Amino acid sequence: MMVILWSLGISAQVSLDSGNRDAQYVKTIVGRSQKIVGQLAMRDDAAKENVLHIIANRYFLLNDIHDGYRQEMDRLKQDASVDPSEKKRRQAALQDNRDARLYQHHFEFEAGLSRYLTDKQIEQVKDGLTYGVVGVTYKAYADMIPTLKDTEKVQIMAWLKEAREFAMDAGDSKAKHAWFGKYKGRINNWLSKRGYDLTKERQAWQQRIEARKKN
Numbered sequence: 442m443m444v445i446l447w448s449l450g451i452s453a454q455v456s457l458d459s460g461n462r463d464a465q466y467v468k469t470i471v472g473r474s475q476k477i478v479g480q481l482a483m484r485d486d487a488a489k490e491n492v493l494h495i496i497a498n499r500y501f502l503l504n505d506i507h508d509g510y511r512q513e514m515d516r517l518k519q520d521a522s523v524d525p526s527e528k529k530r531r532q533a534a535l536q537d538n539r540d541a542r543l544y545q546h547h548f549e550f551e552a553g554l555s556r557y558l559t560d561k562q563i564e565q566v567k568d569g570l571t572y573g574v575v576g577v578t579y580k581a582y583a584d585m586i587p588t589l590k591d592t593e594k595v596q597i598m599a600w601l602k603e604a605r606e607f608a609m610d611a612g613d614s615k616a617k618h619a620w621f622g623k624y625k626g627r628i629n630n631w632l633s634k635r636g637y638d639l640t641k642e643r644q645a646w647q648q649r650i651e652a653r654k655k656n
Contacts, residue, residue, distance in 0.1 A: 455491040455553075458498045470500045477569035481562045488557040495553045496566065502546060507612030510539040543610045550609075571608045574621050575601045582628070585646040586637060593635070600624050 459467045474496040483489040513535050517528060554563050568575060575598075582597055583589060589597075604624035608617040629639055 454487075455494040455498075457494045458501050462501065467497075470497050473497075474500065477566055480565055480569065481558065483557075483562075485557075492554065492557050492566075495550070495557075496570075499550050499570075503543075503610065503612065506539060506542050506546075510535060511612075547606070547610060567605055567609060571605050571617055571621075572614070574608070574618070575605050578621065578625065584649075586632070586642050593632075596631070597628055600628055 457467075457471075471493070474493050477496055478489060478493045481489075481492070483492065514532065517523065517531055517535070520528070523531065551563060554566060558566070578601055579594075579598055583594060601621070601624060604621045608620040611617040611620060633639060
């Protein structure tokens with residue numbers, strides 16, 4: 442009974458899903474994952490290794506989903522026997538299937554991390570997977586518009602974190618940044634409707650930045 446409980450507990454070993462993968466690719470992903478884990482200040486070596494494998498396996502899974510989608514799309518585009526209207530329908534179906542798989546696996550990643558990490562550490566992992574764009578962008582908004590109300594700052598942060606959830610599932614850095622770009626557009630429109638002149642705010646911000654450089 443104790444053996445069964447141990448195997449189900451947080452001490453259970455998480456295997457690295459490296460089978461049938463290119464060795465250099467695995468090395469690259471493990472190295473990328475180690476950089477993220479290195480920021481978490483973990484003391485338990487076994488837990489640290491499990492977190493490393495969870496993150497690396499997440500990279501592997503996303504690559505499998507997106508690469509499989511791209512290959513199927515390429516085959517469909519090159520299939521001259523399929524008429525345009527049917528091809529368009531199948532392309533939409535492939536995209537829906539990809540998105541469904543991403544959604545299916547999205548929440549299991551955080552659930553796996555939560556067995557070993559605090560909420561703050563999970564936030565660090567998410568930021569590591571998305572180049573720290575949330576913090577950088579939030580700081581930029583706060584610096585650009587010093588008169589932002591606390592409630593407005595809360596909303597901006599909420600939207601940036603929502604963008605991060607989508608960016609975490611994206612297939613490459615370009616797609617990750619595209620999600621943040623989409624949400625920054627939403628934030629900008631929202632701020633404009635609230636009476637902020639973003640053009641003037643940016644100009645004044647640039648002037649302050651230049652002044653700081655001189656001091």
